[in-house]
Amino acid sequence: MKILIEIPNTGLLPVETAAALMRMEKYANLWGIETECVFRRGCLIYDSREAAGNNLLESDCDALLFLDSDMYPTEEMLVRLLEAKKDIISALAFRRVPNYEPCIFDENGFYHDYPEGVIEVEATGMACTLIKREVFEKTPQPWFFPEPVIGEDKAFCQRAKSAGFKIYCDTTLECGHIGECVFHSGHYRQWREQC
Template structure:
């Protein structure tokens, strides 16, 4: 369900902030991208809530009120190149983003690819996804207008006695509406995920690194269900 390119689109750049702090590395990336996108009609919006799904809903609501054509959902622990917004817009997709690793070992890439791929799109570096993380995701606002108005745009759900993340729930809902979800693999190669690590005395740190390496080896050939 892809539509034609919008001339001079209005793009809401939505910073999803679960707390009161924004990381320096993210801020530098965001400033660089906004400066690079000065030829576009952009509006920086901050979705702030203690619950990620709630923060995204705030951002979508404000973007709709502003009259945005697209929303770029940005997690505050991601780094990205200056041309990232232009790059995603140029793909002319309703829902497209970049993936990134978990911030803890074994650092699995997030998202699950669709079983059916389009060879022509693959050659352009575009991978059709079943599930896609929402930390760097460009969505055409028409998508939200077609979701059930009686439900939040993002919410958590329970699946097989486990909590299903709001990004996964969103992907299920939009696929049911006929939308394809895309991952730009070329851009994903330039995305960074900011993590946290506790450092110890050298001998303890060496053992910790060995344990991480064992995890990486054990998970190398496994496809684990990711969660943001």
């Protein structure tokens, strides 16, 4: 198994992300998972994601892991996403501004009252998402061009669903979001308790 890890960025990468990425790759390698890492510099996120999909199809990799440059993955994140055996699956990430919502969506918007485990969602942010090669092979391009009112991540999910794929999130697997601190579910729960 070989995984292409693509980190879209604008030229800056927090040391926390770099250190966490190295730990995650080392852990995956211990499980026999080969990784290839690309730091994709660009100012338009949808262009970077589109180029990453094309890069996957030109490679010998089995899947693509998007890891945004401001994310803090756990060392076991890649292995656990692979163990779920889903075509598209994300770890649970949270916005880093109040209301700190989870970056998963149901038909009404942010998915607030989600159960624990691997759940099907309407859409997920791409910040820490694993996508199998077959998804790119069977989903017409452009994959990530944004639609009116929705970003590139939700647009991708809509297109992949139209091609017959389901979207999942492992809500027990968090990926921190680096800002003034590393944001996670504790910030979200605290905000909800205050409301």
